Amino acid sequence: MxxxxxxxxxxxxxxxxxxxxxxxxxxxxxxxxxxxxxxxxxxxxxxxxxxxxxxxxxxxxxxxxxxxxxxxxxxxxxxxxxxxxxxxxxxxxxxxxxxxxxxxxxxxxxxxxxxxxxxxxxxxxxxxxxxxxxxxxxxxxxxxxxxxxxxxxxxxxxxxxxxxxxxxxxxxxxxxxxxxxxTDTKHMFDNRYGTGQSTFDAIFRATNTLIAGKIVVVAGFGYCGKGVAERAKGLGAEVVVTEIDPTKALDALMQGFRVMPMTKAAAIGDLFITVTGNRDV
Missing domain, CATH: 3.40.50.1480 (Adenosylhomocysteinase-like)
Known part of the structure; x- marks a missing residue:
């Protein structure tokens, strides 16, 4: 060869x-x-x-x-x-x-x-x-x-x-x-921390909006969803999580996030971020 x-x-x-x-x-x-x-x-x-x-x-x-x-x-x-x-x-x-x-x-x-x-x-x-x-x-x-x-x-x-x-x-x-x-390290570095940060970098570049004080709705609470929710909270947002998996939904609740169906979150959210792979969620 x-x-x-x-x-x-x-x-x-x-x-x-x-x-x-x-x-x-x-x-x-x-x-x-x-x-x-x-x-x-x-x-x-x-x-x-x-x-x-x-x-x-x-x-x-x-x-x-x-x-x-x-x-x-x-x-x-x-x-x-x-x-x-x-x-x-x-x-x-x-x-x-x-x-x-x-x-x-x-x-x-x-x-x-x-x-x-x-x-x-x-x-x-x-x-x-x-x-x-x-x-x-x-x-x-x-x-x-x-x-x-x-x-x-x-x-x-x-x-x-x-x-x-x-x-x-x-x-x-x-x-x-x-x-x-x-692999565990891929989920941690790439999905949770990488996606959590890069998502807001993209939002800032596209909108130049202020996150603090807004209600941010995060659809999905897997590794990426956790990262996005944590970064949003750190930026001063009130975070609402929607999640169809009851265990993950409970995890979000125990971490201090509000949890509700998207039908209810849609009425109160200012910024919506889907980390489900489905833009139509």
């Missing part, structure tokens, strides 16, 4: 590479555990001879993961799992500063998105890293000739795990996948 490939890419602006490198380096200073893993990988080279296709959010955090995998000897092709989160400077830096194949542009259209998925798969991967199951889905539909060479993969988000679980139930999944999404 060879790890020598031509660096192919499709990024928005190569001139952004130097700025992207600075941001990647800054993020690395705030990721000490990954830094230790990268150092170990650099010594042990566990991925020497392996080709990895990754479909993930192209951000500085993902960039540092890709650098850790490269340090471990992997040959990598990265595409974006969500074009709206793609950082064009990060994508450019990975290509022109670090020599990693990246196919990602912010706000690319649907055709461009699937073109990038296929470009990442052109590496003929033995391992796949997915976020949403789109990469695995393409492998099982339009790029089936590559399946035989895929040893395994991993999926990092709830939506992707749901899709993979159904594929496995139907007997359609052709290679093993690890549900990274199901």
């Amino acid at each position: 060879s790890t020598t490939t031509v660096i192919k890419s499709d990024v928005a602006n190569p001139a952004l590479a130097s700025e992207g490198k600075k941001k990647i380096e800054w993020a690395a200073r705030n990721m000490p555990v990954l830094a230790q893993i990268k150092d170990r990988f650099a010594k042990e080279k566990p991925f020497t001879g392996f080709r990895i296709a990754a479909c993930m959010h192209v951000t500085t955090e993902t960039a540092n993961l890709m650098l850790a995998l490269k340090a471990g000897g992997a040959d990598i092709a990265l595409c974006a799992s969500n074009p709206l989160s793609t950082q064009d400077d990060t994508a450019a830096a990975l290509v022109y500063e670090y020599g990693i194949s990246v196919f990602a542009k912010n706000a690319v259209d649907r055709d461009g998105y699937y073109k990038h998925l296929n470009s990442a798969l052109d590496i003929k991967p033995q391992l796949v890293f997915d976020d949403g199951c789109d990469l695995v889905n393409v492998l099982h539909t339009s790029r089936t000739e590559l399946i035989e060479g895929v040893m395994a993969g991993c999926e990092e988000t709830t939506t992707g795990v749901i899709r993979l679980s159904q594929m496995a139930k139907d007997g359609a999944l052709k290679f093993p996948m690890i549900a990274v999404n199901d």
Whole structure:
């Protein structure tokens, strides 16, 4: 298995590479555990001879993961799992500063998105890293000739795990996948704390509204719901939780939140946030 490939890419602006490198380096200073893993990988080279296709959010955090995998000897092709989160400077830096194949542009259209998925798969991967199951889905539909060479993969988000679980139930999944999404640390850091914070960051950017004094209705009290409710409370809001699972609803009540059906909450809420995956809740 060879790890020598031509660096192919499709990024928005190569001139952004130097700025992207600075941001990647800054993020690395705030990721000490990954830094230790990268150092170990650099010594042990566990991925020497392996080709990895990754479909993930192209951000500085993902960039540092890709650098850790490269340090471990992997040959990598990265595409974006969500074009709206793609950082064009990060994508450019990975290509022109670090020599990693990246196919990602912010706000690319649907055709461009699937073109990038296929470009990442052109590496003929033995391992796949997915976020949403789109990469695995393409492998099982339009790029089936590559399946035989895929040893395994991993999926990092709830939506992707749901899709993979159904594929496995139907007997359609052709290679093993690890549900990274199901790990305790993923639930804690990503869902509870990450989503809790990023949700309000998005609200502030979109509305510039003041949260203090408002009644914030949070639909769902899973890991993401807990994080959103906690952040809303910390910002001075009165928090109302709606939840169909009686145990989770009781948990919300015991944590000091008001709990009621959405039919009642709709009449009093100022801001409504669904963390159920269903916008029509």
